[in-house]
Amino acid sequence: MSQDSRHVVIAGAGHAGGSAAAMLRQLGWQGAITLVGEEPIPPYQRPPLSKAWLKGEATTESLLLRPAHFYPDAGIDLRPGTRVTAIDRAAKAVTLSDGAALSYDFLILALGARARRLPLPGRDLGRVLELRTVADADQLKAVLHPDARLAVIGGGYIGLEAAASARALGAEVVVIERESRVLARVAGPILSNFFQDYHRGQGVAIETDAQVIELDAADGTVAGVRLGDGRVIPCDATLIGVGVVANEALARDAGLGCDNGIIVDLAARTDDPAIFAVGDCTNRPLPLYGRMARLESVPNALEQARQAASQICGKPPPAPEVPWFWSDQYDLRLQIAGLPFDATETVVRGDIPGAKFALFHLAADGTVRAVEAVNASTEFMGGRRIIARGKRLSRRRIEDMSVSMQELAA
Amino acid sequence: MPSITYVEHNGTEHVVEVPVGKSVMQGAVENNIPGIDADCGGECACATCHVYVDAAWLDKTGLPPVGSQEASMLSFAAVTQPDSRLSCQIKVTEALDGLVVRMPEGQH
Ligand SMILES: Cc1cc2nc3c(=O)[nH]c(=O)nc-3n(C[C@H](O)[C@H](O)[C@H](O)COP(=O)(O)OP(=O)(O)OC[C@H]3O[C@@H](n4cnc5c(N)ncnc54)[C@H](O)[C@@H]3O)c2cc1C
Numbered sequence: 253m254s255q256d257s258r259h260v261v262i263a264g265a266g267h268a269g270g271s272a273a274a275m276l277r278q279l280g281w282q283g284a285i286t287l288v289g290e291e292p293i294p295p296y297q298r299p300p301l302s303k304a305w306l307k308g309e310a311t312t313e314s315l316l317l318r319p320a321h322f323y324p325d326a327g328i329d330l331r332p333g334t335r336v337t338a339i340d341r342a343a344k345a346v347t348l349s350d351g352a353a354l355s356y357d358f359l360i361l362a363l364g365a366r367a368r369r370l371p372l373p374g375r376d377l378g379r380v381l382e383l384r385t386v387a388d389a390d391q392l393k394a395v396l397h398p399d400a401r402l403a404v405i406g407g408g409y410i411g412l413e414a415a416a417s418a419r420a421l422g423a424e425v426v427v428i429e430r431e432s433r434v435l436a437r438v439a440g441p442i443l444s445n446f447f448q449d450y451h452r453g454q455g456v457a458i459e460t461d462a463q464v465i466e467l468d469a470a471d472g473t474v475a476g477v478r479l480g481d482g483r484v485i486p487c488d489a490t491l492i493g494v495g496v497v498a499n500e501a502l503a504r505d506a507g508l509g510c511d512n513g514i515i516v517d518l519a520a521r522t523d524d525p526a527i528f529a530v531g532d533c534t535n536r537p538l539p540l541y542g543r544m545a546r547l548e549s550v551p552n553a554l555e556q557a558r559q560a561a562s563q564i565c566g567k568p569p570p571a572p573e574v575p576w577f578w579s580d581q582y583d584l585r586l587q588i589a590g591l592p593f594d595a596t597e598t599v600v601r602g603d604i605p606g607a608k609f610a611l612f613h614l615a616a617d618g619t620v621r622a623v624e625a626v627n628a629s630t631e632f633m634g635g636r637r638i639i640a641r642g643k644r645l646s647r648r649r650i651e652d653m654s655v656s657m658q659e660l661a662a
Numbered sequence: 663m664p665s666i667t668y669v670e671h672n673g674t675e676h677v678v679e680v681p682v683g684k685s686v687m688q689g690a691v692e693n694n695i696p697g698i699d700a701d702c703g704g705e706c707a708c709a710t711c712h713v714y715v716d717a718a719w720l721d722k723t724g725l726p727p728v729g730s731q732e733a734s735m736l737s738f739a740a741v742t743q744p745d746s747r748l749s750c751q752i753k754v755t756e757a758l759d760g761l762v763v764r765m766p767e768g769q770h
């Protein structure tokens with residue numbers, strides 16, 4: 253690997269950054285690769301943090317994207333525990349927190365996102381937690397003993413997954429949601445209601461339309477969540493999961509276009525042709541939907557890592573993918589294909605009370621925009637294909653279980 | 663350690679040793695073998711770890727049967743064949759020493 257003197261620097265060693273490094277080698281990149289990451293361990297998967305890891309069913313080894321020896325073996329200079337602090341675009345160089353400077357031919361920003369901080373009185377008390385990193389997950393795990401009382405602020409995927417895992421560990425859980433339903437930002441009302449009912453059936457208390465005023469303390473540790481209606485939810489620990497904010501400051505300071513994420517094209521390029529951005533930190537085009545969006549998912553991180561690596565290696569761009577996502581709670585596997593942009597109608601296929609169904613979200617002309625599938629992987633997989641092809645379907649055929657997914661997707 | 667042969671769609675062969683207990687998918691990812699993407703990390707949720715199992719192995723004992731979740735996921739994976747499997751669902755055992763899997767043209 254010595255012929256090529258070019259250098260790719262990757263800032264951020266999470267799912268997107270770690271994968272981009274590996275894909276560059278898969279695509280034959282012969283130059284140097286330096287992977288700079290703020291966290292102390294090699295790139296790892298975050299999805300298990302709220303699931304298997306919390307429940308003690310995963311090991312550090314199983315969490316890592318690739319084993320630690322992979323990086324030296326593949327000629328990737330991994331620098332854990334190190335931040336990229338500035339980009340000098342004119343000099344094509346970055347500065348690191350340890351004082352070093354690295355010049356680059358290509359720079360990939362894979363900075364991820366951080367948990368949104370609420371300006372909430374009591375926010376800095378002990379046992380007020382968030383869940384983004386393995387260090388966060390370990391703090392949460394430490395308080396989740398049987399009969400511990402956990403208050404979860406925010407009924408999004410991470411809050412609900414943590415609630416399910418906490419129940420599995422025997423903790424008592426209250427989920428506090430500002431909107432009138434959980435998953436309000438990311439799912440339709442039918443799915444929200446289903447998850448709400450399911451969690452309640454598992455013993456989770458859910459407070460919707462609830463405004464959190466402040467966190468009450470006892471001896472410097474959180475003891476309760478005070479709501480707008482005067483009630484106090486007593487607790488031993490609080491998990492705040494109210495969404496994430498893109499880490500874009502490094503790019504903005506370098507004059508790159510940002511708008512709720514670093515703006516990139518379909519090759520994951522920023523407005524500087526030597527600088528790419530991938531994963532949760534980007535605002536990206538969605539060709540199937542004719543718009544831009546910031547997505548927070550592993551498949552999105554991997555798709556963009558493939559786009560950047562292909563472009564840098566001079567390979568043809570990968571075909572655009574249908575965005576998708578999954579979440580596991582209790583014995584429920586949720587898989588979502590597509591995004592419900594412009595959807596005007598929702599059609600149910602399957603059995604909601606039996607927890608095996610799919611919700612098809614259609615645009616006014618019958619084009620399928622998104623499929624939310626619960627324990628219905630065939631519908632999810634078929635849905636991906638239908639969405640990719642821009643197919644239109646009628647309510648009657650979707651509802652009719654005697655029409656197979658193969659026929660619907662044909 | 664069992665040895666597994668991965669054949670890329672373009673014919674390139676990779677022969678690697680994979681510890682017992684890991685999946686065929688992990689063997690590919692940990693050795694950075696192109697052609698197996700494994701987007702979901704082995705949760706049987708993505709179908710991007712799709713392989714064709716060499717015919718000689720199909721009815722050998724040691725190859726776990728296709729589970730119902732795996733079958734659903736395979737139902738619409740790109741370019742499936744009767745010998746299609748999701749490699750994250752095949753745990754490596756001594757009995758699988760010498761297994762040959764081939765990669766489809768694409769995983770997406
Ligand atoms: C608990 C949890 C559960 C999830 N579950 C799912 C799921 O089931 N399915 C799914 O699809 N997605 C899930 N996600 C989302 C998924 O994990 C993210 O979309 C994915 O991690 C994005 O990868 P990324 O590399 O863009 O960002 P990250 O994984 O956040 O990585 C960014 C890295 O860059 C580092 N960094 C930031 N700034 C700098 C700097 N200046 N210098 C050096 N390093 C820096 C950060 O410390 C971090 O390590 C989950 C997320 C969480 C937190």
Ligand code: FES
Pocket residue numbers: 687700701702703704705706707708709710711735748749750751
């Ligand atoms: S790795 Fe996702 S289904 Fe096998």
